[in-house]
Amino acid sequence: xxxxxxxxxxxxxxxxxxxxxxxxxxxxxxxxxxxxxxxxxxxxxxxxxxxxxxxxxxxxxxxxxxxxxxxxxxxxxxxxxxxxxxxxxxxxxxxxxxxxxxxxxxxxxxxxxxxxxxxxxxxxxxxxxxxxxxxxxxxx
Amino acid sequence: xxxxxxxxxxxxxxxxxxxxxxxxxxxxxxxxxxxxxxxxxxxxxxxxxxxxxxxxxxxxxxxxxxxxxxxxxxxxxxxxxxxxxxxxxxxxxxxxxxxxxxxxxxxxxxxxxxxxxxxxxxxxxxxxxxxxxxxxxxxxxxxxxxxxxxxxxxxxxxxxxxxxxxxxxxxxxxxxxxxxxxxxxxxxxxxxxxxxxxxxxxxxxxxxxxxxxxxxxxxxxxxxxxxxxxxxxxxxxxxxxxxxxxxxxxxxxxxxxxxxxxxxxxxxxxxxxxxxxxxxxxxxxxxxxxxxxxxxxxxxxxxxxxxxx
Numbered sequence: 001x002x003x004x005x006x007x008x009x010x011x012x013x014x015x016x017x018x019x020x021x022x023x024x025x026x027x028x029x030x031x032x033x034x035x036x037x038x039x040x041x042x043x044x045x046x047x048x049x050x051x052x053x054x055x056x057x058x059x060x061x062x063x064x065x066x067x068x069x070x071x072x073x074x075x076x077x078x079x080x081x082x083x084x085x086x087x088x089x090x091x092x093x094x095x096x097x098x099x100x101x102x103x104x105x106x107x108x109x110x111x112x113x114x115x116x117x118x119x120x121x122x123x124x125x126x127x128x129x130x131x132x133x134x135x136x137x138x139x140x
Numbered sequence: 141x142x143x144x145x146x147x148x149x150x151x152x153x154x155x156x157x158x159x160x161x162x163x164x165x166x167x168x169x170x171x172x173x174x175x176x177x178x179x180x181x182x183x184x185x186x187x188x189x190x191x192x193x194x195x196x197x198x199x200x201x202x203x204x205x206x207x208x209x210x211x212x213x214x215x216x217x218x219x220x221x222x223x224x225x226x227x228x229x230x231x232x233x234x235x236x237x238x239x240x241x242x243x244x245x246x247x248x249x250x251x252x253x254x255x256x257x258x259x260x261x262x263x264x265x266x267x268x269x270x271x272x273x274x275x276x277x278x279x280x281x282x283x284x285x286x287x288x289x290x291x292x293x294x295x296x297x298x299x300x301x302x303x304x305x306x307x308x309x310x311x312x313x314x315x316x317x318x319x320x321x322x323x324x325x326x327x328x329x330x331x332x333x334x335x336x337x338x339x340x341x342x343x344x345x346x347x348x349x350x351x352x353x354x355x356x357x358x359x360x361x362x363x364x365x366x367x368x369x370x371x372x373x374x375x376x377x378x379x380x381x382x383x384x385x386x387x388x389x390x391x392x393x394x395x396x397x398x399x400x401x402x403x404x405x406x407x408x409x410x411x412x413x414x415x416x417x418x419x420x421x422x423x424x425x426x427x428x429x430x431x432x433x434x435x436x437x438x439x440x441x442x443x444x445x446x447x448x449x
Binding site: 052055057058059060061062063064066067 | 243244246265271272273275276277311314315
């Protein structure tokens with residue numbers, strides 16, 4: 001199951017050229033771009049680990065693309081996303097976030113139903129990948 | 141990047157109108173500005189014109205599908221202090237940007253402190269941070285020889301040099317590096333770091349200014365600040381330059397700028413010392429001979445003469 005979240009989630013995966021154009025857009029808007037990665041695809045997992053520091057004061061996307069290439073070399077089997085953070089007054093939040101790398105095999109999610117008192121049912125989703133310990137989830 | 145190889149490239153053109161191409165990139169104004177605002181430096185200007193022509197031809201060759209590799213654009217500027225290395229680097233960025241060899245055309249000016257860290261593991265992120273900021277533009281490393289300290293073999297400068305060399309080679313299309321510094325020390329720096337020499341395509345020497353050139357520079361600086369010399373003051377400044385040149389720590393155009401700053405100070409003091417009068421704009425603009433002659437440089441020269449037997 002293909003995990004989607006953030007911007008462009010309805011599109012096919014972006015090419016490097018397209019990623020670079022988006023990063024350039026962020027930089028021209030004055031947003032700080034940061035790279036984050038995770039191997040827990042659960043939708044409520046919002047805080048991903050950061051690759052290095054957020055990149056401020058860049059003029060050209062080449063610097064970010066280089067960091068992304070480095071990140072992919074190390075964590076190529078995990079989800080990687082780029083975020084553009086707008087620090088200007090009134091926003092102070094992430095303005096754009098999109099996935100730029102995903103594991104080759106995405107096993108998807110299981111839906112658990114728990115019967116409660118009466119006819120009450122509690123649902124929970126659980127990634128099949130998360131059955132394995134962190135760091136080994138997408139190894140083939 | 142493999143994708144580019146698969147897709148068919150745009151059909152190469154066979155004929156290119158050179159004049160149209162030259163006008164399209166719009167570098168003529170930059171070169172003219174260089175000629176107008178930079179006094180002297182004839183060898184530097186010819187070298188820059190040569191590089192600009194080479195890049196223009198390279199651009200046309202790219203259009204024709206003849207260019208095989210991206211040209212190496214890293215440069216080294218060597219010359220004494222105040223000979224205009226930084227100014228030329230800024231102009232160079234403009235030229236490269238117009239010709240499309242750097243994407244943004246900004247200049248990041250750094251020295252050793254910005255690249256080299258203070259403890260183990262500090263240097264690499266610091267250097268990479270600077271390189272990331274310079275991507276798409278020009279990285280100007282002033283006094284580059286301080287990066288290499290042969291007397292301390294555990295110096296972190298070596299680490300910064302290695303990262304620099306790697307990026308200079310692998311990301312030639314993203315970044316142009318310009319190293320600058322005094323001629324003799326640059327020479328020893330290149331000798332001990334042969335990697336740098338082979339990666340730098342253009343070595344440009346900045347000659348010292350002659351006295352008449354320094355005087356024109358002073359005129360240009362004053363004009364920019366809406367001041368002017370009276371004829372006597374100009375003659376006095378001529379002797380000032382001759383005297384200053386023989387003294388220690390002479391830094392060409394930078395010394396001239398500092399001298400002019402002090403002269404403006406004295407002129408203001410002279411004007412304020414007589415309060416009961418009406419000033420015209422001419423009075424405020426004019427620099428008199430007394431403003432120049434009050435300089436310490438003249439006093440020192442007189443002293444030196446007295447010392448002589």
